[in-house]
Every structure is written in structure tokens, then in C-alpha cells.
Amino acid sequence: MEIAVTRNLLESNESVAAELKELFAHKGLLVLNLISSPGAGKTSLLERTLTDLRGEFRMAVIEGDLQTDNDARRVAATGAQAVQINTNGGCHLDSRMVRDHLAPFDLANLDILFIENVGNLVCPVEFDCGEDHKVALLSVAEGDDKPEKYPLLFNLAKVMVLNKVDLLPYVDFDVQRATRFARQLNAALGVFPVSCRSGEGLDPWYAWLRAERAAKKQA
């Protein structure tokens, strides 16, 4: 007997993500999903942000990695609350993992929750974790053709943080090229060239966070 089904394989992830969006909206909490290759500087960006804005916002982090709680410890050293998820080989975080790790947080008393996804430019893009926006992170130590090679992330992200710009004199990365391709995929993409090492360029990123936080609170 043949049975016609037609069910989306991602439906269970998407239904939990929808529940999370409702919960986060109810709490007025801004949730950002950070996606990049391993080593682009997600944790460094968080260390800077959590330190520089700690007097302004109440922030917390969900850390996703295959193994270890190294990143959660780095982030917690800034004073922010951090929860580590080990995916044990899984290449992305999904909405259920996020939901199952929310218990330690007092969501009503938070302003911004960062989800630091597993370092990977492919799979994390497919799994909605209930976030308001995806933040794409790219470093100039990588190829400037990343937006061409991994279009979906740059297509769906709200902003692109371009990290390690202090290395530009030593690498062949063409900022114009990367930005042009990314913007062709996503005309409204905000681009923030920064160096988490030197602190250069972080102010526009902070201004964006403030604006998004204010918008979420009013909604």
C-alpha cells in the first residue's frame, strides 16, 4: 500500500523554533545566532562584547561545540552566564538543544542571549534555533570568496562581522570583493569590519546591538 505523506523533514525543528520565538518575544529578549567557520573569532567577539557592554545590557551565552567547555569558560570569565552544549560530533545546534538548555537562565532578567553555534558555514544555517537574527562572522584570514562558496548563510544573515582586519596588510583578502558578493546575495546586509584583537571597528557593531535591542523591547 502506498501512502502519500508530504512532510518537511525539518518540521520538528521548525515547530520547536516557533515555540522559542514566542517565548523570547514574550520575554522581550533579543536572541542572536552567531555562525562562522571554526576560528573566525565568534568567542573573541563575544568576549569583547560581553566586557564592553556589561554595564549596559544583561547578556548570556549558549555555547555549541563538539567537545569541551573551553569556550563557555572563556565567556564566563567576562562575568556573563554561559551554558555549554556539547554536540558530540553533531555539526550544528538545533532548536531542541537550545530549548533543553534554557533552564539555567532567568530569561525575564536578560536583554540579549547569544547562541554561539558550532563552527561550520553549512549545517547551522539550515536549523532555526528561534533566534531573531543570524549573525555571519567571517575573518580576513579566510578566503574573500566565502560568500560565493556558502551563499545561504550570507543570504539569510542580518549582518556580517568581518573580523581580524588588523591582519589585512599581511593577507590577500579583498574586503570590497567579499562585501560586494555578500550584498548581492543580500542587499540589506550590514557589514562591520572589526578586529577583536585590537578593538578596532567595534562601535558600529555595538550601535547595531543597541538598535536591535531597543526594537525588540518595543515590539
Add this chain to the structure above:
Amino acid sequence: MLFSMHEMSLASNLLEMLRQEMEKHGATRLIEVRVCYGLLANVVPESLEFAVMALTEGTPLAGAKVTMQPIPPLLRCIGCGCEFEPGEARLAVFSPCPQCGEDFGHSVLRGKELYLDSIEVM
């Protein structure tokens, strides 16, 4: 088990769906599973088949045939608005428009789908 591809989690979603559908229809044996996937859906069909095999081993769902049906992409040109099927699916987002030649920034009308289409059961 150490798997690093997201086909594993897709396969466990699929299995849950298969159990639900079989129970709903009072079926006892699964013969074939047909999955449709867009060529832009970031899915490796062989990996999904393998993951289904690995996860069903020793269960009542074991031994079912998995058929993966590809869906070719359909794009709308950002330049002239015409709809076209790109030649090389892998690079579809950057394919030149057959009418105006624009090769970047097209919107994807079809080709990102991933769904359980039908099952054959007893």
C-alpha cells in the same frame, strides 16, 4: 557513534515521521521510503540513505528501500525577472540568466525542499 553530518539528525526526524505514519495507517512493515530533496537543500542523498540504514538496523523499519528524488532548482532572475532552470545545479545561485545574462543574486523559487513524499507499507 560519531557522525558529523547533519543527515544524521535529518534521518532521526525522518524515522520519527515514519513511525507516526505507520501507526496512523496500521502498517506493520515498511517497504519503501521516498524522499524529495532540492538540489540546493545542502543534503547529500547517499549520506541520508546511509544514516537511515544505520539508524533502522535491528528495528522493525530495517531493510526498507530509500529512494531519493532530486528536485531541480528554479530561479527568478534579479535583472529581468524571468524564471529559468540553471544548468549546473551546484552553482545555481550564480548561474547566468538565459535572457539578460545577469549571473548573481537570483531568488530561488524551487530547489531548497526536503520532505518525505510517500511510503510503501504492508
